Amino acid sequence: MRFTVDRLDHLVLTVRDRDISASWYQRVLGMEIEEYGRNNRVALSFGGQKLNLRPEGSEGWTTAEAARPGVSDLCFVTAIASDDVVRHLESCGVQVVEGPVARLGALGPTTSVYCLDPDRNLVEIASYQG
Structure with missing residues (x-):
């Protein structure tokens, strides 16, 4: 097996x-x-x-040996278009680091927008519709 x-x-x-x-x-x-x-x-x-x-x-967590804030790159998928993602981020006072740019996701081509969370993790917001 x-x-x-x-x-x-x-x-x-x-x-x-x-x-x-x-x-x-x-x-x-x-x-x-x-x-x-x-x-x-x-x-x-x-x-x-x-x-x-x-x-x-914090105590009591089983975690990676060098776990610390700001070392992750995360990608989330949304059903809305990337231009709308940019407008939403701007309305929340979040700076766009890059994008919209063409990328390749797990299911094929995406358009992605990048920003940073409060710990400076890189957050990618991908749209399969453009």
């Missing part, structure tokens, strides 16, 4: 300030904030996935 994985369930981001990061992802990307587990852990849900926010230096 060959072992394969089916899908990505969640990612964990190490953040400087959990509340600031949660608020940013909710306000800018429309994710839902949910508390779970012990110690008031916070996750951001979207579609069938979630993003767990791990405060830097």
Whole structure:
């Protein structure tokens, strides 16, 4: 039997300030904030996935050896056109780092817009419709 994985369930981001990061992802990307587990852990849900926010230096997490804020590149897919993404980011006071630019996603060609989250992780917002 060959072992394969089916899908990505969640990612964990190490953040400087959990509340600031949660608020940013909710306000800018429309994710839902949910508390779970012990110690008031916070996750951001979207579609069938979630993003767990791990405060830097917090105890009780099994995590990568060098986990720290600002070292991730993330790509999220949206159903709206990239020009609309740019307008939305600007209306939220978020600077566009690059884009719209043509890229290749998991399902084929995309148009992507890039920005930075509060910890300076690179956030790509990709649209398969242009």
